[in-house]
Amino acid sequence: NAGVTQTPKFRILKIGQSMTLQCAQDMNHNYMYWYRQDPGMGLKLIYYSVGAGITDKGEVPNGYNVSRSTTEDFPLRLELAAPSQTSVYFCASRGGYGYTFGSGTRLTVV
Amino acid sequence: TQLLEQSPQFLSIQEGENLTVYCNSSSVFSSLQWYRQEPGEGPVLLVTVVTGGEVKKLKRLTFQFGDARKDSSLHITAAQTGDTGLYLCADQSDYKLSFGAGTTVTVRA
Numbered sequence: 001n002a003g004v005t006q007t008p009k010f011r012i013l014k015i016g017q018s019m020t021l022q023c024a025q026d027m028n029h030n031y032m033y034w035y036r037q038d039p040g041m042g043l044k045l046i047y048y049s050v051g052a053g054i055t056d057k058g059e060v061p062n063g064y065n066v067s068r069s070t071t072e073d074f075p076l077r078l079e080l081a082a083p084s085q086t087s088v089y090f091c092a093s094r095g096g097y098g099y100t101f102g103s104g105t106r107l108t109v110v
Numbered sequence: 111t112q113l114l115e116q117s118p119q120f121l122s123i124q125e126g127e128n129l130t131v132y133c134n135s136s137s138v139f140s141s142l143q144w145y146r147q148e149p150g151e152g153p154v155l156l157v158t159v160v161t162g163g164e165v166k167k168l169k170r171l172t173f174q175f176g177d178a179r180k181d182s183s184l185h186i187t188a189a190q191t192g193d194t195g196l197y198l199c200a201d202q203s204d205y206k207l208s209f210g211a212g213t214t215v216t217v218r219a
Binding site for chain 1: 114141143150152153154158198205206207209210211212
């Protein structure tokens with residue numbers, strides 16, 4: 001099925017470890033986004049990309065990095081995991097007015 | 111910085127009852143979107159409204175956009191257990207979405 005695919009679905013990290021959250025879309029959308037969702041806080045924008053090779057910071061970028069080498073893929077990198085990064089992470093892509101979200105990655109940092 | 115406030119934060123009703131949730135902005139919306147999010151899933155777009163005073167219907171869901179484009183409501187008629195979820199409003203501006211904190215709706219059988 002066409003859409004946004006995120007991996008892994010769940011992950012537990014120890015403080016100071018690093019990991020990459022994967023995101024892929026097959027709709028040929030130029031715009032892609034990473035959000036985090038904390039209880040009672042809505043979704044906050046971490047980074048976004050308007051096309052391959054172009055990325056920019058969102059509202060809460062500290063502690064994260066992104067790259068966009070292809071239209072399809074938009075990975076999110078955590079270099080030194082901290083407990084404050086415990087959250088649910090959603091990747092999204094945009095076509096026209098419509099945004100399509102992945103099913104999320106639940107990350108716990110202990 | 112735009113602030114989106116959604117109310118109430120939680121809502122629990124019996125199947126068959128009606129409900130309304132609200133979204134208010136500290137500034138004019140560029141374009142307003144409503145999403146529903148089920149547990150363990152990402153948000154799913156319900157509707158986009160752009161014009162002040164606009165009313166859109168999606169089966170039992172009615173979306174209203176205020177004349178001044180600073181507020182919106184979502185009304186569900188004869189709620190069903192399948193309507194349970196987190197309802198989020200978002201402003202789309204500069205190709206990005208800014209979300210409210212959401213209203214958690216529980217429809218009891």
